[in-house]
Amino acid sequence: MSSYDNHQALSGLTLGKPTEYHDSYDASLLQAVPRALNREPLGLFPDNLPFQGADIWTLYELSWLNAKGVPQVAVGEVTLDAFSINLVESKSFKLYLNSFNQTRFADWGEVRTTLERDLSACAQGNVSVALYRLQEIEGQPIGRMQGECIDEQDIAIDNYQFDAQLLANAAGSEVVEETLVSHILKSNCLITHQPDWGSVQISYRGPRLCREALLRYLVSFRHHNEFHEQCVERIFNDIQRFCQPESLSVYARYTRRGGLDINPWRSNTTFRPAHSRLVRQ
Numbered sequence: 345m346s347s348y349d350n351h352q353a354l355s356g357l358t359l360g361k362p363t364e365y366h367d368s369y370d371a372s373l374l375q376a377v378p379r380a381l382n383r384e385p386l387g388l389f390p391d392n393l394p395f396q397g398a399d400i401w402t403l404y405e406l407s408w409l410n411a412k413g414v415p416q417v418a419v420g421e422v423t424l425d426a427f428s429i430n431l432v433e434s435k436s437f438k439l440y441l442n443s444f445n446q447t448r449f450a451d452w453g454e455v456r457t458t459l460e461r462d463l464s465a466c467a468q469g470n471v472s473v474a475l476y477r478l479q480e481i482e483g484q485p486i487g488r489m490q491g492e493c494i495d496e497q498d499i500a501i502d503n504y505q506f507d508a509q510l511l512a513n514a515a516g517s518e519v520v521e522e523t524l525v526s527h528i529l530k531s532n533c534l535i536t537h538q539p540d541w542g543s544v545q546i547s548y549r550g551p552r553l554c555r556e557a558l559l560r561y562l563v564s565f566r567h568h569n570e571f572h573e574q575c576v577e578r579i580f581n582d583i584q585r586f587c588q589p590e591s592l593s594v595y596a597r598y599t600r601r602g603g604l605d606i607n608p609w610r611s612n613t614t615f616r617p618a619h620s621r622l623v624r625q
Contacts (some may be wrong), residue, residue: 406418
């Protein structure tokens with residue numbers, strides 16, 4: 345359990361509560377969660393963030409009416425800068441997108457600028473939006489995370505409570521540059537405690553990470569309650585703190601819920617992720 349899951353800033357969220365669905369545009373449906381809630385306990389503050397990054401959202405259930413009342417559909421891609429003051433709570437995002445369903449827009453450009461304006465205001469940061477017609481992305485291949493998978497190790501595990509100390513002795517003496525991948529990442533929603541499933545890619549240069557220790561650490565998230573973005577920042581911070589690599593990038597892709605998937609990345613390098621959906625997305 346996190347130390348802030350009962351914080352006042354979370355008490356007004358619609359997440360975990362019965363809600364009505366609106367099909368007429370309403371920007372007020374968007375709800376923000378301050379990034380400071382999980383960053384401050386980790387010793388992270390706006391003036392000393394050790395990473396850059398973004399939260400990349402894919403919108404699979406996006407529809408509106410054109411000027412003549414004909415329904416339009418698109419797949420959207422939203423990139424929310426990690427330097428924003430807030431993250432956007434996902435259920436409120438879904439409710440907000442539903443409010444487009446019976447709303448007329450002049451053209452696709454108006455939809456895109458509306459999304460950018462409203463999401464930027466909610467997050468208090470930079471947001472970019474791309475909209476794709478279905479024929480633009482039909483036949484897009486399923487992607488895979490580049491790197492060596494650490495999941496097939498022949499070890500016994502009986503601890504599923506979060507424990508950052510599992511990384512305490514994970515740094516070896518040999519300096520390497522490598523990319524490791526795991527598909528067993530599972531945490532739980534901060535509010536509803538519903539399971540969140542993801543794959544994570546860790547690229548670094550520095551003391552060789554003990555793969556057994558890293559796998560045990562990732563498994564320890566199984567009963568941990570935090571939002572996707574917060575888990576990725578915790579992983580970055582813990583590896584940086586215990587293993588002190590010269591460079592580090594952490595990128596996770598989570599399975600979709602409510603027509604949305606969230607794919608956060610954090611890095612202290614020029615890393616930019618390959619944005620293509622994985623087999624479980």
